[in-house]
Amino acid sequence: MKQRKNTILTYPIILEVLVWILYVLMYKYSYHLEHDYFPPQMGQNFPYPILCLYACCSSLYLIFYYRYLVPKLLSKKRYTWLLGLSFVYIVILGTWNNRLTAYFFSLVSSMPEKAYFHALQQGYLDWNLITTDTIAFLAVGISIFSYRNEISRRKMETEHLKLQMQVLKAQLQPHFLFNALNGIYALSLNHPKDTSSSILLLSQLMHYILHDAAREEVPLKEELHFMNSYFAFERLRFPQATIHLQINDVDDTLTIPPLLFLPLIENSFKHGKQTAIDQAEIKANVALNEEGWLTFRIANERLPLSKLSTTKKSGIGLSNLRKRLERYYPDQHHLQVDQTENHYIAEFKIKIR
Structure with a gap:
């Protein structure tokens, strides 16, 4: 920011x-x-x-x-x-x-x-x-x-925005915990031997969310480490799925607001095809170009629309993400979510330097 x-x-x-x-x-x-x-x-x-x-x-x-x-x-x-x-x-x-x-x-x-x-x-x-x-x-x-x-007036606006961000983060933390606990419960039924490992990973993730992510900005390398841990957590949940994360040349000395990637990652794993069929694929990519635009893209296979519950919604995650991007990167961000019959693709770009 x-x-x-x-x-x-x-x-x-x-x-x-x-x-x-x-x-x-x-x-x-x-x-x-x-x-x-x-x-x-x-x-x-x-x-x-x-x-x-x-x-x-x-x-x-x-x-x-x-x-x-x-x-x-x-x-x-x-x-x-x-x-x-x-x-x-x-x-x-x-x-x-x-x-x-x-x-x-x-x-x-x-x-x-x-x-x-x-x-x-x-x-x-x-x-x-x-x-x-x-x-x-x-x-x-x-x-x-x-x-x-x-x-x-500007000081009051800043304090108001800080209060809004605290509310958004307070919403985000229980939202993540709710999804993670659901995942551990499913893992305990299907792969009980991996439950202890998943609980350890979850504790590391929650430590980051509750303590490190309380800052206004975090080093990009810490956010990427959190993302790697999250993907490792999901690989335990869905061992038969192809879950791939690629991080291209990124200047990890840069800083960004914490947990920006999380809503899109959560949506992909929550609504992906792997929740019903073992053989599924989720691919994510992080890259930084020469103009200073950081791009995050994640794509997952999904069941045909006719087999999905039409009552499922993305919840507060995407709404929070849009508000945070507007708050931190006004006129310097782009968020796009595309859905086809078999795929869900989400991408955002932010100008970080």
């Missing part, structure tokens, strides 16, 4: 950085520079750099506004409160913040910057900066709120 890696460069972070660079450090600097206190300085591309520092320091109080206040009020849908507190925060608090910052800058600056900072201490309302501050940092706050909402 492919997962997207987390990255620190989220949209709100990028927008915040751009606002501080383009708006605070560049626009506000040039806005202060345009006042009559500052005569042109020929040959200098960046005159009066202390104005840029002042623009940055006088805007620091807005960090709490857009990172906490705006997302908090939006999450609670307090829109009227947001408008009122934005006015109080930016117009009233912002004015006093600018006066206080200008006072400290006037203590460490010289003319003509000192005269300009003295003028800023008068506390006049600069509606141009008030408007642009509100638009710029309210936009950042809204983007942070939207991003957090999206992360929360």
Whole structure:
């Protein structure tokens, strides 16, 4: 299953950085520079750099506004409160913040910057900066709120999907055990000497299902080992049948979700011709091509349709498999089940690399 890696460069972070660079450090600097206190300085591309520092320091109080206040009020849908507190925060608090910052800058600056900072201490309302501050940092706050909402929604979806997968696995385990116990019961009647071996194999299979397969993904080699053990279990049940498993060149360092093969294998052995006639054949094949598609194909002989009970159904196995493939490999899987009068053929493909 492919997962997207987390990255620190989220949209709100990028927008915040751009606002501080383009708006605070560049626009506000040039806005202060345009006042009559500052005569042109020929040959200098960046005159009066202390104005840029002042623009940055006088805007620091807005960090709490857009990172906490705006997302908090939006999450609670307090829109009227947001408008009122934005006015109080930016117009009233912002004015006093600018006066206080200008006072400290006037203590460490010289003319003509000192005269300009003295003028800023008068506390006049600069509606141009008030408007642009509100638009710029309210936009950042809204983007942070939207991003957090999206992360929360995706987290809830992930938890819901995990719960669904736990339910599917909980259904799969008793389904497998029920079929296996039926097989051991039939084996004890027909071939009692092989019953102990089949019980040992069953215990190994159940250990894998209950413990190893509890993980989200397992190494492909472990899943193939489980498949080999399952086929060995079925050979004990049907010693006269031809049961063949071929595993072609497969990169066993890859990982896949556990028990993907099991529903198709179970169906083949449950509804195969060997349940009624000793001479029957089941063939399975696992292969990985150069494009990264893992293919599993299993085919079994079946009795003519007229001799089969029409009430038999595949149960929850195929339904679970379809849900799991859609969950783990959306748009990167293919499942096909074909039935003829004498054969049952099932195949799925998944893109695992």
